[in-house]
Amino acid sequence: MPHNAATRLASALHNTVAGARMTGSQNTVAGIMGILLAAGTWAVSNTFHATMAEAGLGPDFYPKGIAILLGLTSLVLIFGHVPVTKRQGVELKGLPFARLVLLLVLLWAYTLLITRLGYFSSTIIMSFLATFICYWEMDKTKILYACVTTGVVCISIYGIFKVLFRFSLPRGILF
Amino acid sequence: MDLFLNSVTVVLQPANMFMVALGVFIGTLFGCIPGLTATLAIALLSPLTFNLEPIPAMIMLLGIFAGGMYGGSITAITLRTPGAPANAATMLDGYPLTLQGKGGLAIGVSCFSGATGGLISCAVMICFAPIIARFALLFSPPEYFAVAFFGLTAVFAVSGSSLIKGFFATLLGLLFATAGYDPIFPIPRFDFGSMEMTKGLPFLPAVIGLFAFAEVFRLTTEYAGEKKYERIKIGRIIPTFKELLPLFPVMGRGGVWGTLIGILPGAGGTIAAYVAYGDAKRASKHPELFGTGILEGIAAPEAGNNAVTGGAVTPMLTLGIPGDSVTAILLGALTIQGIQPGPLLFTQRPDIVYPLFAGMVLSNIFLIFIGLVVIKPFSQLATIPKPLLISFLLVFGVMGALASGGVFEVWVALGFGVLGFYLERYGFPTAPLVLGLILGPLVENSLRQSLMLSDNNPMIFFTRPISCAFLLISAAIVGVIIYRRFRQRRGQAEQAAA
Numbered sequence: 001m002p003h004n005a006a007t008r009l010a011s012a013l014h015n016t017v018a019g020a021r022m023t024g025s026q027n028t029v030a031g032i033m034g035i036l037l038a039a040g041t042w043a044v045s046n047t048f049h050a051t052m053a054e055a056g057l058g059p060d061f062y063p064k065g066i067a068i069l070l071g072l073t074s075l076v077l078i079f080g081h082v083p084v085t086k087r088q089g090v091e092l093k094g095l096p097f098a099r100l101v102l103l104l105v106l107l108w109a110y111t112l113l114i115t116r117l118g119y120f121s122s123t124i125i126m127s128f129l130a131t132f133i134c135y136w137e138m139d140k141t142k143i144l145y146a147c148v149t150t151g152v153v154c155i156s157i158y159g160i161f162k163v164l165f166r167f168s169l170p171r172g173i174l175f
Numbered sequence: 176m177d178l179f180l181n182s183v184t185v186v187l188q189p190a191n192m193f194m195v196a197l198g199v200f201i202g203t204l205f206g207c208i209p210g211l212t213a214t215l216a217i218a219l220l221s222p223l224t225f226n227l228e229p230i231p232a233m234i235m236l237l238g239i240f241a242g243g244m245y246g247g248s249i250t251a252i253t254l255r256t257p258g259a260p261a262n263a264a265t266m267l268d269g270y271p272l273t274l275q276g277k278g279g280l281a282i283g284v285s286c287f288s289g290a291t292g293g294l295i296s297c298a299v300m301i302c303f304a305p306i307i308a309r310f311a312l313l314f315s316p317p318e319y320f321a322v323a324f325f326g327l328t329a330v331f332a333v334s335g336s337s338l339i340k341g342f343f344a345t346l347l348g349l350l351f352a353t354a355g356y357d358p359i360f361p362i363p364r365f366d367f368g369s370m371e372m373t374k375g376l377p378f379l380p381a382v383i384g385l386f387a388f389a390e391v392f393r394l395t396t397e398y399a400g401e402k403k404y405e406r407i408k409i410g411r412i413i414p415t416f417k418e419l420l421p422l423f424p425v426m427g428r429g430g431v432w433g434t435l436i437g438i439l440p441g442a443g444g445t446i447a448a449y450v451a452y453g454d455a456k457r458a459s460k461h462p463e464l465f466g467t468g469i470l471e472g473i474a475a476p477e478a479g480n481n482a483v484t485g486g487a488v489t490p491m492l493t494l495g496i497p498g499d500s501v502t503a504i505l506l507g508a509l510t511i512q513g514i515q516p517g518p519l520l521f522t523q524r525p526d527i528v529y530p531l532f533a534g535m536v537l538s539n540i541f542l543i544f545i546g547l548v549v550i551k552p553f554s555q556l557a558t559i560p561k562p563l564l565i566s567f568l569l570v571f572g573v574m575g576a577l578a579s580g581g582v583f584e585v586w587v588a589l590g591f592g593v594l595g596f597y598l599e600r601y602g603f604p605t606a607p608l609v610l611g612l613i614l615g616p617l618v619e620n621s622l623r624q625s626l627m628l629s630d631n632n633p634m635i636f637f638t639r640p641i642s643c644a645f646l647l648i649s650a651a652i653v654g655v656i657i658y659r660r661f662r663q664r665r666g667q668a669e670q671a672a673a
Contacts, residue, residue: 008396034343041350048362057626059357060366062619066353070346073339075267088449092600096396103569104593107388110573111585117572126314134398134562149563157570165223167578 027077034074042068043117102133118172127153177451179301181531186234194231195534197540198238200549204412205239206246207258207553210390213243214501219571220380221508223337229512229527234534237488240501241538242482244444244554245289245546252281252473253409253554261444261480264300268465268472279409279550280418284470285477286546292478294486295430296437301532304521307493311518314494316460316628317635320621321642321649323614326496327607327651330441332656334604337414337432344603348611351376351616358620371532371583371594378507380576380584381591382500385605388592389571393599394565412550414470422474429478430662436479437486440498441606444480451479481542485535492516492528496614500606503613511579578593 045060045067076082088094092123110126117125135142161167200624203214218240247258254271265285272281305320316321327349331341354365355375366372370623383604412563429451436447456465465472487502495517498504576588595605629635637643 008671030343030601030603033634036586037347037350040244045363048357057623059360059362061207062623063350063364066346066350070343070350073346076339077343078338082337082442088580090397092396099395099398103655104589105588107569107573110294110569111582111589114573114577115582123570127570130566130569131562134395134565145562148665149566151561152563153566153570156567157574160571161574161578166226167223167574 031074031078034070034077038067038071040076041070048100071163099133103130106130106133112168114172116149118170119158119169121172123154123157124150177264179523179532181588182526182533185230185530186533189233190536191234191530191534193226193240194227194235195537195621196541198240198540199242199545200587201246202242203246203249203542203546203549203553203645204556205258206243206262207249207291208385208556209250209258209438209530211564212247212259212386213240214504215386216243216391216503217573218379218386219506219568221345221379221504221511222383222575223383224508225511225578229509229514230530230534231331232512233505233509234538234601237484237531237535238538238541239489239543240294240484240505241242241289241390241481241535241542244293244484245286245542248285248289248473248555249282250424252276253407261448261483262309262476263445264448264476267452267472268468268470269470271466272470272473273407276408276410276510278407278554279412281470281473282355282472282550282554283414283418283547284407284422285376286543286550287414288422288429288474288519289481289546290542291423291426292430292433292480292540293484293542294536295427295478296371296434296482297532297536297539299434300485300489300535304493304528305531308518308521310421311494313515314518314623316621316643317639317642318645319617320625320637321645322494322496323618323621325645325649326440326490326498327610327614327618329439329652330499330610331607333441334606336602338653338656340505340603341607344598344605345607345611348608349615350611351381351608352364352612352615352636353619358616359477359623367582371580375579375613377455377587379504379511379579380588381612382507382609383572383575383622384591384593385595386500386587387568387575387589389595389599389605390567390570390594391568392596396560398561398565404533405586410556412547418470422470425458425471425474425477428458429475430453433479433482434486437483438489438517439486439499440490440496442483443487443499444483447479449479449484450492451475468596481539488535489530492520495617497610500609503609506613526626527664539591544547549594585656625629628645637660642646 041063045063048059094098106126106129110122115120128146129148131146135146158169161169176392186195201216201220202213205211206213216576217236221236222238222338224236244261248265249258251257251262251266255266255270257263257266260324269281272278317329327345332338332346334341354372356363358372363373400475432454433447436442436450452475455462455471459465487498491497491502491506495506495515497506499666506516514520514524514527537581572588573585576585598608599603625635626633
């Protein structure tokens with residue numbers, strides 16, 4: 001008996017999740033995020049106190065107004081019949097998701113390292129790895145392409161920033 | 176007119192001419208690579224203008240705007256892959272012409288039409304911008320609030336498939352714009368203890384994230400090897416005078432449509448191109464030939480989408496209210512140069528504003544020369560390996576964000592990149608967010624100042640004719656769109672029932 005109840009519950013949960021996927025979980029997720037953002041905005045806005053508030057509406061008036069509108073719009077996104085847009089792009093699982101995560105980690109590391117290692121050293125590493133992330137699961141001869149890409153990117157961006165627009169690029173331990 | 180003629184001499188200085196040419200070249204280059212747009216090019220290059228004087232900086236960015244509109248037509252015609260959505264209408268007759276062996280001629284006509292459309296819009300801008308600016312001198316906070324509100328409403332109402340999603344994106348932009356010092360009281364808001372945040376969220380890194388990083392994330396997740404394109408001979412490029420002469424009326428009409436649509440917030444090049452195409456087809460003596468590969472089908476949309484440039488820049492310069500993402504970024508770049516667009520710009524800084532007009536005229540003239548020279552090499556640019564593009568955009572984006580401040584700016588760009596990627600995936604338009612970000616301070620300032628003037632009585636917006644008119648037009652736009660979507664849904668439901 002408990003086994004049946006658990007199966008039914010699991011089945012109901014599965015159907016709910018699957019149904020949500022079909023009928024607009026994207027709107028629900030966006031709506032929930034919107035409500036959280038609105039609530040956070042309201043809470044933080046309560047800490048804004050002007051000493052001369054009687055001279056006009058205080059510094060919390062406008063953010064609170066936006067928070068109310070954002071909360072209401074989010075409720076419409078969750079409960080209203082907002083059309084579900086066909087998702088753009090590929091499904092984010094497997095290789096595409098791994099690529100996205102790796103790229104974000106790479107960008108995070110690049111941002112941290114560029115001011116320490118300098119433009120050339122960090123960009124050579126970053127550009128090679130970014131290209132390699134794309135060629136993942138492909139012919140390993142693409143490593144050569146990754147090397148060429150790295151060279152082209154490093155030199156062209158150096159040319160644009162340093163030579164053409166005279167911007168100083170970060171210097172580090174090697175260059 | 177004297178001011179304009181004097182400014183021509185400023186723009187004709189070699190350094191300034193070089194910047195215009197560079198802008199047109201970069202715009203054309205970005206425009207013809209599918210996925211990259213003039214908006215992205217301007218977002219990436221705006222931080223690089225910090226070291227430049229305002230005039231060369233801005234005329235280069237305006238050159239990118241003009242070049243980007245044309246660039247997308249090259250691959251639309253040769254490879255049936257429009258570089259930007261605004262060039263999709265050009266594909267209808269462009270690709271059939273390529274199949275007939277006249278691809279080069281089609282691109283040549285596209286180049287002449289783009290320049291003609293752009294010059295028409297410049298003429299309108301030069302004539303009417305000072306008049307609009309003089310009229311706008313009458314504006315006070317309630318009018319500014321109403322005009323900004325109108326701009327935001329028009330943009331969120333027409334971008335994307337859903338009014339609610341557009342509104343949601345606008346609110347996000349307005350909310351992000353509240354970070355930093357309160358405009359009236361010296362109180363930091365949403366700074367979370369960070370010194371950088373007391374200045375507010377930096378605009379240019381945010382748009383680098385929304386356009387460059389979001390595009391990189393999309394390209395990376397979707398990469399599945401290179402698409403194969405057949406190499407096609409494009410043949411003769413430069414059209415004869417005999418071929419161009421009958422196209423001038425079509426270009427003229429397209430140019431007027433493009434200018435008018437460009438002035439309207441939210442409309443943009445794609446709508447202008449299709450409207451101009453439809454108009455040319457209606458006015459043609461042989462409408463049945465449209466879509467089979469005729470030069471009128473190239474001239475109309477290209478004149479239309481290039482004419483958007485002058486139209487879109489007019490409200491940005493005269494009122495300080497941008498109508499789309501490109502002009503929002505241009506406004507941000509102007510502000511960084513210490514120039515505040517608006518009616519006072521015409522009286523206080525004519526030394527800046529008229530050279531910008533002259534720069535736009537020159538960029539459309541350069542478009543003919545540069546546009547024709549680059550056709551052959553650029554027509555193959557859609558085949559550029561995506562990993563190279565991804566790597567280039569990533570490094571350029573990070574360097575651009577660093578150039579606009581420091582490491583904090585890179586984090587902002589990264590955050591907005593992730594946000595932009597997910598917004599695009601789930602059908603939330605990014606243009607309203609960008610407009611919300613740039614117009615947020617103006618909206619808040621004018622709203623609060625208006626309410627202070629009226630002892631917190633919101634009726635102040637309805638007792639003044641200009642602000643009342645703009646608010647009513649905004650309500651009408653939303654009303655019409657809701658009604659049309661309601662009718663559309665009812666029609667679909669009836670069809671399903673039948």
